[in-house]
Amino acid sequence: MVNALKAKAASEGFVAIGIAPGHLAPAAGARLRQWLDDGCHGEMLWMENRADQRANPDILWPDVKSVIMLGMSYAPAADPMALADCGDRARISVYAQGRDYHDLVKGALKRVAGWLAHEADVGVKVFVDTAPVMEKALAEAAGLGWQGKHSNVVSRDHGSWLFLGAIYTTAQLEPDKAGTDRCGSCRACQDICPTNAFPAPYKVDARRCISYLTIEHKGPVDRTLRPLMGNHIYGCDDCLAVCPWNKFASSAAAHKAFLPRAELVAPRLSDLLTLDDTAFRALFSGSPIKRIGRNRFVRNVLIAAGNSGDTMLLPQIIPLVNDPDDGVRGSAIWALGRLAPTEFEDMKIRHAPLEMSPDVRAEWDFAPDEGSVPALLA
Known part of the structure; x- marks a missing residue:
């Protein structure tokens, strides 16, 4: 049997x-x-x-x-870390590209x-x-x-x-022999984590994990963690991608349905920032990304934009300062402060007094980060 x-x-x-x-x-x-x-x-x-x-x-x-x-x-055919230094592109976890x-x-x-x-x-x-x-x-x-x-x-x-x-x-089946830990002294997955989400080996603190922050977390992302997220906008493969045991994995064994859609492999931040709800649903139809909704997704993209150092994104960011969603507005303000501190101060005078959300108003109250544009394209 x-x-x-x-x-x-x-x-x-x-x-x-x-x-x-x-x-x-x-x-x-x-x-x-x-x-x-x-x-x-x-x-x-x-x-x-x-x-x-x-x-x-x-x-x-x-x-x-x-x-x-x-x-x-x-198992992916391409290197999940390939976009780590491409600040104008978004990184979507391998599992969510199909x-x-x-x-x-x-x-x-x-x-x-x-x-x-x-x-x-x-x-x-x-x-x-x-x-x-x-x-x-x-x-x-x-x-x-x-x-x-x-x-x-x-x-x-x-x-x-x-x-x-x-x-x-309910069938009584003969159990297989349990797996044996073969990590040894390796700590590659611990050392690669951008947000230091591993307080100890074998233990992840979701509150610092990029996968949790971009998928499960609904409110504003902690300001101290945002610069560490780089261009990750949905999930994070870093700790998985550096595992030495991946050398035995073959993309030929992967189910064909998990093959990445071309438009999700290296999307431009500039394109993703313009998504409204209808366009978001169309782009991510049949994708797990659809479950987090347009607002949380664009929040994530704005954090990546703020980390990009790319001032060419400002025409897409500035309109989002007036977005109906609190999370989107707050992240747009943060990204604006990172990329254009002078424009941030000018817009603060006009927008901050009218802001009703305490979380969003707090984004105006923070001064733009020192040395804004530390980023991937700088």
Whole structure:
């Protein structure tokens, strides 16, 4: 049965499959609770609301006997760090340059689970990143790899480029041997992080993580972190991209649906700054980026613009000082102050007294950063 199951999973595009027991070692739950107690989850309150169910599969579903963990590769063909010094271009995380993985992985999981339910007459439930499931800990328990120092799963065959999905089942299946930590003394992922989001190996503080700040965080981004974000506008691959185990990963193993769309590989900041809601929805149809909405996205682009050192972006930035959205207005003011301090002071006289939002008014109250234009193009 297990061999047939693995063959079915492979036919659906999964390159890694393993079986974990229907419970996790107590240490996994203890690490989660300590992480939550430290506040490292930021505004992701759903992480704490169902922490007990995350800590063990059999709390989420008492009937579960085994957890089938599956991985789908999205290994990139191009270097994710290639745009690091291109201040006029935006960096979008590799996983978000193609189709939304949630839909693709969940569809494949349902087909595998349906096959198992039919063949073995067992109960099944599928999960992809939207339920209280500790996918990474389960993937390690199932032998897909190990949780690296960047806290994501590392595979000997696919590096740091696996999308994970889980099938909970009432079938009693023989567990695979758990993964073994092979990070050794390497700390490349820790050292590359622009915002120093790793207080310790294997622990990420979401409140400083660029992926969290550009995707999950809804309010103004901390002013001390903005200059460190560079031209990242959606997610960040830096800690994943430098993992030495990526040398064994092949883009040929990646699912074709994850191939990047040309317009999302190296988009110009000048084009993205002009997006209204309609244009945003059209550009990101079928993309995970669509979920954060136009306003949060343009907020991110404005931070990248402020870091660019490119005064040619001012014609796109200045109109956004009057944008209806508080987050967009605030970031536009910050970008203006970085690129054009004199114009910032002139506009402050006219705009600051009329501003009703405390957060946005605070952006006018800060003096433009010293030595504005420190940036990628300077």
